[in-house]
Amino acid sequence: MLSALGHDGRLAIFRLLVKAGPQGVAAGQIARTLDVLPNSLSANLNILAHAGLIASRREGRSIIYSADYGAMSGLLGFLMEDCCNGAPEICSPLTAVLARVEGCGPACAPKSPA
Amino acid sequence: MLSALGHDGRLAIFRLLVKAGPQGVAAGQIARTLDVLPNSLSANLNILAHAGLIASRREGRSIIYSADYGAMSGLLGFLMEDCCNGAPEICSPLTAVLARVEGCGPACAPKSPA
DNA sequence: CTTATATTTCGAGAATAATGGAAATATGGA
C-alpha cells in the first residue's frame, strides 16, 4: 500500500476518490479531472486496486472506482501502532489532528467541509 | 516519504529505528540486525534521510541513525487530514488505535511495552 | 604514520516501473 501511494499520480487518484466519497468516480472522469491518459490511469487504478486501497464496480458503460476506507484505516492503524509502540511523540500530535477533524466518530455528519 | 517507506528494506529500517528510540542505532548494527550489505544500507539510509524520516549524527567511528518522530507524525497527520476530510469512516477506528496505544499523550511514560 | 574499523561513494549490470500509442473488449443505443 505504501508503495502504491508513493507515486504522485496514484496519490492524486486516491485523494480524489477519498474526497469523492463512497459513491466513487468513473474512470473517465478521473482521467479528465487529473488530465492523464486513460491507459496510464487504468494501470494506476489497477495498482491501487491490487493494493486493496480502492474498489471498482461497473455501472453501465462506466467503471466506478471508490476508495476503500477500511484499507486506508488499516494502513494508518498499522503505521500508528508500529510507530507509537515506544514513540508517544508521534501519536501525541495525532490526537490533536483527530480532534481537529472532529467529524471522526460514529456519530458525526458524513460531510462537513471545514 | 511514502515512496521512501514503500520499500520493504527501508520500512524495516525505519521500524527498527522507531523501536530503538531517540538514541538511535549505528549503521553497522542496523546492517547486522537486518542482514543487509553495508552499501545497500547506506543507500537506503540516504533515501530515508533525504525524505526527512531519519536523522544522523556521528559518534566516534560510528554514524548513529534515529527516526524523526516529527516527520512521521506530520506524514500521518497529512494522511489523516487528507483522508478524514469527508471520510470519518477512516478516522473513527483510529481513535480506537490511539486509545489502545494509550501511552500517547504529553503525560505518559516513554516506554511501556504492551 | 601505519593499521583496523565504520561507513560511504563509485560504477556497472539487472530488475522494475512508468509512459504512451494502438488495438481489443464491453456496454448501450439506433
Place this chain on the structure above:
DNA sequence: TCCATATTTCCATTATTCTCGAAATATAAG
C-alpha cells in the same frame, strides 16, 4: 447488426530503482 462511448490490454520504449563488488573516506588506536 452497426455505431459510439468507456475502459482495458498489449506492446515497445524510456526512465528509474535496486543490487552488489570494489575502492575511497573518516575516525580511532598503537
